[in-house]
Amino acid sequence: MGKKRLTMRRKESIYGYIFVLPWIIGFLAFTAGPLVFSFAASFTNYNITSQMDFIGGENYKGLFTEDSLFWTSLWNTLYFVLFSVPLTTIGAIFLSALLNQDMPGIRFFRTLYYLPAVLSGVGVYMLWMQLLDPGTGMVNLVLSWFGIDGPNWLFDPNWTKPSLIFMKLWSVGGAMLLYLASMQGVSKNLYEAAEIDGANTWRKFFHITIPMITPVIFFDVVTSLIGGFQIFQEAYVMSNNGEGGPANSLLFYNLYMWKQAFTNFNMGYAMAMSWILFVIVFILTIFNLKLAPRWVHYEGEEK
Template sequence: MASSPMKQEARWGVLLALPAIIGFVAFTFLPMIASAVISLTDWTIGAAPKFVGFANYTRMFTADDSFFKSLWATLYYTLGAVPLLLIVAFAVALLLNQPVRGQGVFRVIYYLPAIVPIVANSMLWIWLFNPDFGLLNTLTEKAGLPRSQWIFDESTAIPSLILMSVWGFGNVAVIFLAGLQGVPRQLYEAIAVDGGGAWRKFRHITLPMMTPTIFYSLVTSVIGALQVFVQAAVMTEGGPNDSTLFYIYYLYRTAFTNNEMGYASALAWVLFLVIMAVTVVLFRNSSRWVYYEAGSTR
C-alpha cells in the first residue's frame, strides 16, 4: 500500500509491455548479437565454427562478384519501385479522396491487391508475364508495341518486378488517404477565398501538409524494397543469369543452400548497415522538405 498511484501505473505498464519486451530480446536482439558473433566465424552447417575475424567481410568486398551483383540488383529495384509506388499510391489516394458515388466501393477495389498473399500474387504475375500468351504481351501487341520477354530476359526482369510491385500500392494509398483527411479544411477555404484553383490547393496546401506522411511512406518503402525476396524466390530463382539475385535471396542461398552461416551472417550485417545508412541520410535530408505542422494551427 506504500506505493503511489504513479509507481503502480509504471509497474503495470512494464508488466503489460513485458511480453513484447521479452519477445524482442529473445527473438530479435539476442539473435542479432548471435549473428554478429557468427559473422566473425567460418561456420558451415554441421561443422564446428572457426573464428576468422573480419575475413568474411574482406571476402565480400574483394572476392565475391555475387555480392556486388546482388547489391546492384537490389538498389536498382529499390530506386525503381519506391518512387513509382509512392507516385501511384499518392495519385490513387487523391482520387479516392474525392466525394463521389460509390467511394467506398472504389476504395475496396483499389485496396484488394494489397491483401492478396504475395505468393499467390507472384503466381498470377508469372502468367501475366508469359511472353506467348500472357495478358501483358497481348495488350502491348494490341497497342502496336513490341512484345517483351518480361521476367525471362536479363534486361527486363527487374523492370518487370518493379511494375509488379506497384500493383500492391494499396497499403501506402491507405496511409496517404488517412493523411489527406487530416489536412485542415480551413486552409483550403482560405485559398478559395484568395481565388486559388485546384492546382494551387494541391501545390501549396495538400503537398506540404502531406510531407510527413510521404516521408514516413518513403522510409518504410525503402526499407521494405531493400529486403525484397519472395519475387526472386518464387518467380525467377534469381535468374536469368543472376539478374534478379536480390540481396536477401543471395543471403538465403548462402545460408541454406551453401550452408555458410558465417558468411550469410556477415551479409546480413552489411545489409543492416546499408539500411541504417540510407535511413540516416533520409532523415538528415528530411528537414529540407518535410513540413511539420506547428501544434496549434487547428
C-alpha cells in the first residue's frame, strides 16, 4: 500500500515537472544561462566582439578604487530608492484608503487615479518634461498661483531626482489598486467589533486596516525596492542625450552600466557592475524577508 502511494506521488511530481517544463527551460536558457555567463564574463575584459581574456578581479577592483562615476551612480540610485520607495508606498496606501470610502461617484475617482498606471513609458516622461519645464510648465505655473517661485526641476542637479520621485508619486495607481483590493477584502466583522468597543476611524485604520494589508505592503515594498534599483528609462529619456542629467545627477546605476556596455563596449566591466548591484539587492531582499515575520500578518497563519 505504502509503495503504491509513493509511485502515485512520484507520478504526480513527474506530471508537475512536465507542466512547468516550458518555464524551467525558459528560465535556464534565458535567465540562469546568461546569469552565470555574466558572472564568468565579469572576470574578463569581454567586449562582445573581439576579446574575452581572464583578468581576475580587475573589473571589481577598478570599480571600487578608480571609478568615481561608479560611486556617483550608486549614490544617485540609493538616494532615489531611499525616497521613492517609502513615499510611493505611503502615497498608495493613503490614496487607496481615500478611495475605499462608500460614496456616490467613487468609481469615477478610482478610474481617474488609476489612469496614470495605464499610461506608461516614454510618452509619460515626455509629458512630464513639459509639465516640469521651469519657464512654461504647468507645475511651476500652479506653484506661482500660490506665490511660490518654482525650482528649475530637471535643470537643477538638486532637483532632478526629486522631480523623478514626484513623477513616480503621480503614477502610484498600480500599487493603489492592489491595496484597494486587499482593503476591500478586510472582513466587515472586524470593524463592527471595533466600533462596538468604541474605536474611532484612526484607530480602526491603524489597528485593523494596516495590519490586514501588511502582506500587500510587504509585496509592494520588496518589488518597488528592486524596481527602484533598476531605474533606467526615466533618466535615459529625461536627460539631455541620455547623458544622465546636469552634473551627472541622473546618472543612475543602470544608466552608467548601459553606457559602459553599449557605448564604451566594456561589457565585462558592465557585467561586474551588474553583479555588484545583484549582491546589494539580494542582501536587502534577504533582510526584508527576515524582517517580515515581525510585522507582516497573514490571516489563518499558524504560529
